[in-house]
Each structure stands twice: as C-alpha cells, then as structure tokens.
Amino acid sequence: MPGSAPPLHIWSDDETVGFGFDDEAEPLVVSWRWIRDNSRDATSFDASTRQRIVDTFTLDPRQPAGDVTIDGDHVRVSWPDDTADSLLPITLLREVSGRGPGVDYALWHTAEAAEMSPLPYDAVVRSEDGRAEWLHDISRFGVGLISGAPPETSSVNALVARIGYVRQTIFGGTWTLAAGLTEHADSAYNTDTLEPHTDGTYSHDAPGLQLFVCAERTGDGGESVIVDGFAAADHLRVHDPSAFHTLTTVPVPAHYIEHGVHLRAQRPTIRLDDMGNLLQITFNNYDRAPFALAPGDMDEWYRAYGAFHELIADRSRWWSTYLTPGDALIIDNWRCLHGRMAFTGTRVFHGCYLNHEDFEGAIRVNATAIGTM
Ligand SMILES: [Fe+2]
Known part of the structure; x- marks a missing residue:
C-alpha cells in the first residue's frame, strides 16, 4: 500500500546500516553488500518474474557505504560509484525482520x-x-x-x-x-x-x-x-x-x-x-x-x-x-x-x-x- 509504511529510523556506519521500527522488537541491521543483493531496482531484480538477477557472487564484501534516504514506501541507497540506486520496499525490511503479516490463527482450547x-x-x-x-x-x-x-x-x-x-x-x-x-x-x-x-x-x-x-x-x-x-x-x-x-x-x-x-x-x-x-x-x-x-x-x-x-x-x-x-x-x-x-x-x-x-x-x-x- 503506497504511502502507508510506518515511520522508519535509519542509521549507518562504514560496515552496516540499521533500520529501527516503532516497536520494542530488535532493529534490522544489515551490511551494505546485503543492500545490493536484495535491491529491487531494475538492474538487480526482474519485477516480471520476481527473481533476483544481481550477481550475488561478484558483490564486494566490503561494499562502500551509500547514502540512504526514504523515498515514499521505499528506502533508496545511492552509491559512491554512480551505479544504479538500490531500492528496498519498507515492507520487505519489515518482513525480513520478522514483522511481516503474522498467521491469523485463533487458538481454541474448547x-x-x-x-x-x-x-x-x-x-x-x-x-x-x-x-x-x-x-x-x-x-x-x-x-x-x-x-x-x-x-x-x-x-x-x-x-x-x-x-x-x-x-x-x-x-x-x-x-x-x-x-x-x-x-x-x-x-x-x-x-x-x-x-x-x-x-x-x-x-x-x-x-x-x-x-x-x-x-x-x-x-x-x-x-x-x-x-x-x-x-x-x-x-x-x-x-x-x-x-x-x-x-x-x-x-x-x-x-x-x-x-x-x-x-x-x-x-x-x-x-x-x-x-x-x-x-x-x-x-x-x-x-x-x-x-x-x-x-x-x-x-x-x-x-x-x-x-x-x-x-x-x-x-x-x-x-x-x-x-x-x-x-x-x-x-x-x-x-x-x-x-x-x-x-x-x-x-x-x-x-x-x-x-x-x-x-x-x-x-x-x-x-x-x-x-x-
Ligand atoms: Fe487419521
């Protein structure tokens, strides 16, 4: 649902980027390589087949830090080498951190x-x-x-x-x-x-x-x-x-x-x-x-x-x-x-x-x- 993503707090250093959500649970902390690997931009992900196309195995394990901004319901990361921006839906970050839609079950004891x-x-x-x-x-x-x-x-x-x-x-x-x-x-x-x-x-x-x-x-x-x-x-x-x-x-x-x-x-x-x-x-x-x-x-x-x-x-x-x-x-x-x-x-x-x-x-x-x- 565009525009409905809840607030997200972002911080980063040379090694990692963190995403904090408005709840008590642990934030999601990932490496810069992880951002590249899971990006949904057109050079990394085929939206028609929903399959990864980025070459995971050639990504630099010490991927230099990028510049992170919130762009609507996505996180956008611009890289210092001018390659395509990485894009991650905030819903994806929530799901990876275990905050996805839970199972809607009602336990019944009687x-x-x-x-x-x-x-x-x-x-x-x-x-x-x-x-x-x-x-x-x-x-x-x-x-x-x-x-x-x-x-x-x-x-x-x-x-x-x-x-x-x-x-x-x-x-x-x-x-x-x-x-x-x-x-x-x-x-x-x-x-x-x-x-x-x-x-x-x-x-x-x-x-x-x-x-x-x-x-x-x-x-x-x-x-x-x-x-x-x-x-x-x-x-x-x-x-x-x-x-x-x-x-x-x-x-x-x-x-x-x-x-x-x-x-x-x-x-x-x-x-x-x-x-x-x-x-x-x-x-x-x-x-x-x-x-x-x-x-x-x-x-x-x-x-x-x-x-x-x-x-x-x-x-x-x-x-x-x-x-x-x-x-x-x-x-x-x-x-x-x-x-x-x-x-x-x-x-x-x-x-x-x-x-x-x-x-x-x-x-x-x-x-x-x-x-x-
Ligand atoms: Fe049975």
Missing part, C-alpha cells in the same frame, strides 16, 4: 471457542467470497466445515481445486474410507474409537490438510473429533515449559509398514519455526516407532509426551460433529489432531490429502500479500 459454522458448498466452489471465507476459517481455526456438497468424489476434486491439488500417497489420490475395506492395514478402516492424532507422522512431509466428504451414514456414534494441537502446545509452553522444551527438541520416529511399503520419518512432536512460532504438530502414538534415550531423558520424554496426550485427550478440548451425507470437513493436519468415536452402521467418506505449502500459498494470495519478497 469446542465453543472455535466459533465455526458450516459454509454452503456452492458458495465455496463458485464464488471468490465463499472461497476466501473458507480459507479464512481454515487458517483461523485449523478446520473448515461445509454443508450441501454432492456426496460423491467429484465434490472432493471441486473443493481441492479451490486450494491446490490432490496429493498422491500410498493411499492413492482421492480415497474412500469405510469400515471393512482391506486394501490397507490401518486402524482407520475399522469401527473402533480412534484417539486424536495427526496423519503421516511417518512422512518427511506430512500431508498438510485432509479433506473428507461424507457420502453415506447410518447408525450410531462415529462422531469426528478435532483438537487444536497448537492450543495444547501453547498451554504447555505456558504451564509446563520443561515439557514444551522436551517436545520441541526430541525427534520421535514413526513408521508405516504394510506389504511392499516401509515409510519412516522423525521430527519433534511440536515443531517451531526459526522465530519460535508453532509450525507443526506430529502426534500419533499408534504409528510411533521404538526409540531410546538415556534412561533419565527417556523418563522426562515420557512425562512430556504424556502431558501433551493428557491435553489432547481432554474431551473439553474436543470439537466433535456427526457428519451426514453432504457434509465436508477439512482439517489442517499440521495443526489439529483428529479422531473418531466408535460406531455402528455405515460410515463412508471420500477424501484426499493436500500439501501444506499449497494451502499456505493460497492464504498468501488470498491476503494479497504477494509482492515484496
């Missing part, structure tokens, strides 16, 4: 706090406003609920196309989930209660989202259960920092083994980004593979893992819903855990996985945040 209501299928599939509202729900709550979907696989494809594309896994692209299917040896295909878990703990890149469209439903039980894993992790961060530290640092292996398949991956139960923000929950005690730490560390890990389990097994944290034909549910598998109550009768879903990066991209486009980086 089902009531999730404030979700179903969106009409036709609006999500056919209107940009409906699509935006759906994406907004998923990013805020980690869950999106839709009603009025044709109870068939075509609905899965139509909904996925509003975010990205179907992800292929050992379960195929789009799949059908029903009790009694024997194609895969997994607890998802029986009628027992499934404790809240995330899918793909055994995958280096766990499925980002999981989409279900209910096709058939008779009988009792079988409610879908969702828990906000970020809310549980945040609770631990505040109330049990030792457990939080353990769960963010100890990699836990998981595996999926059936005829001809042996997948294995490991990562901490709570994964943080390099700014310390919650990035991904990985929790599936059914698929956890054996691992060993020194006995004292193992005891502490069991305690921490149990503390997290206690939170996600707490039914006051469960958002549960009895899906009927035409209902569609999408879950952010990097944030929320899902489970299912035991059931009788028929319960058939069509569904698929999506990649998390495609969802993140859709959110950025939706927020028209593309541009500076």
Whole structure:
C-alpha cells in the first residue's frame, strides 16, 4: 500500500546500516553488500518474474557505504560509484525482520471457542467470497466445515481445486474410507474409537490438510473429533515449559509398514519455526516407532509426551460433529489432531490429502500479500 509504511529510523556506519521500527522488537541491521543483493531496482531484480538477477557472487564484501534516504514506501541507497540506486520496499525490511503479516490463527482450547459454522458448498466452489471465507476459517481455526456438497468424489476434486491439488500417497489420490475395506492395514478402516492424532507422522512431509466428504451414514456414534494441537502446545509452553522444551527438541520416529511399503520419518512432536512460532504438530502414538534415550531423558520424554496426550485427550478440548451425507470437513493436519468415536452402521467418506505449502500459498494470495519478497 503506497504511502502507508510506518515511520522508519535509519542509521549507518562504514560496515552496516540499521533500520529501527516503532516497536520494542530488535532493529534490522544489515551490511551494505546485503543492500545490493536484495535491491529491487531494475538492474538487480526482474519485477516480471520476481527473481533476483544481481550477481550475488561478484558483490564486494566490503561494499562502500551509500547514502540512504526514504523515498515514499521505499528506502533508496545511492552509491559512491554512480551505479544504479538500490531500492528496498519498507515492507520487505519489515518482513525480513520478522514483522511481516503474522498467521491469523485463533487458538481454541474448547469446542465453543472455535466459533465455526458450516459454509454452503456452492458458495465455496463458485464464488471468490465463499472461497476466501473458507480459507479464512481454515487458517483461523485449523478446520473448515461445509454443508450441501454432492456426496460423491467429484465434490472432493471441486473443493481441492479451490486450494491446490490432490496429493498422491500410498493411499492413492482421492480415497474412500469405510469400515471393512482391506486394501490397507490401518486402524482407520475399522469401527473402533480412534484417539486424536495427526496423519503421516511417518512422512518427511506430512500431508498438510485432509479433506473428507461424507457420502453415506447410518447408525450410531462415529462422531469426528478435532483438537487444536497448537492450543495444547501453547498451554504447555505456558504451564509446563520443561515439557514444551522436551517436545520441541526430541525427534520421535514413526513408521508405516504394510506389504511392499516401509515409510519412516522423525521430527519433534511440536515443531517451531526459526522465530519460535508453532509450525507443526506430529502426534500419533499408534504409528510411533521404538526409540531410546538415556534412561533419565527417556523418563522426562515420557512425562512430556504424556502431558501433551493428557491435553489432547481432554474431551473439553474436543470439537466433535456427526457428519451426514453432504457434509465436508477439512482439517489442517499440521495443526489439529483428529479422531473418531466408535460406531455402528455405515460410515463412508471420500477424501484426499493436500500439501501444506499449497494451502499456505493460497492464504498468501488470498491476503494479497504477494509482492515484496
Ligand atoms: Fe487419521
């Protein structure tokens, strides 16, 4: 937004230039070479492809200092050698310093706090406003609920196309989930209660989202259960920092083994980004593979893992819903855990996985945040 950049304080010396923002957080301090490398002027950056064209590797590590001024919503740096001025959008400097648009999520510790209501299928599939509202729900709550979907696989494809594309896994692209299917040896295909878990703990890149469209439903039980894993992790961060530290640092292996398949991956139960923000929950005690730490560390890990389990097994944290034909549910598998109550009768879903990066991209486009980086 031209002209809307907040005040910026600038200082410099022979080695570096600093940018201070009107907040309490650390300023951004960079070298003069960094300015050249990240400039958005036409000799350094191709605005049509948004790709760097400056030759990073020939830049002088002791690039002489320039003259810095604010030029509208950019910082302009004029160089003593009369080469093209460097230009850096102030929004770019803010984003690099960790002040970019944050994730707009609302932690929910109880089902009531999730404030979700179903969106009409036709609006999500056919209107940009409906699509935006759906994406907004998923990013805020980690869950999106839709009603009025044709109870068939075509609905899965139509909904996925509003975010990205179907992800292929050992379960195929789009799949059908029903009790009694024997194609895969997994607890998802029986009628027992499934404790809240995330899918793909055994995958280096766990499925980002999981989409279900209910096709058939008779009988009792079988409610879908969702828990906000970020809310549980945040609770631990505040109330049990030792457990939080353990769960963010100890990699836990998981595996999926059936005829001809042996997948294995490991990562901490709570994964943080390099700014310390919650990035991904990985929790599936059914698929956890054996691992060993020194006995004292193992005891502490069991305690921490149990503390997290206690939170996600707490039914006051469960958002549960009895899906009927035409209902569609999408879950952010990097944030929320899902489970299912035991059931009788028929319960058939069509569904698929999506990649998390495609969802993140859709959110950025939706927020028209593309541009500076
Ligand atoms: Fe699952």
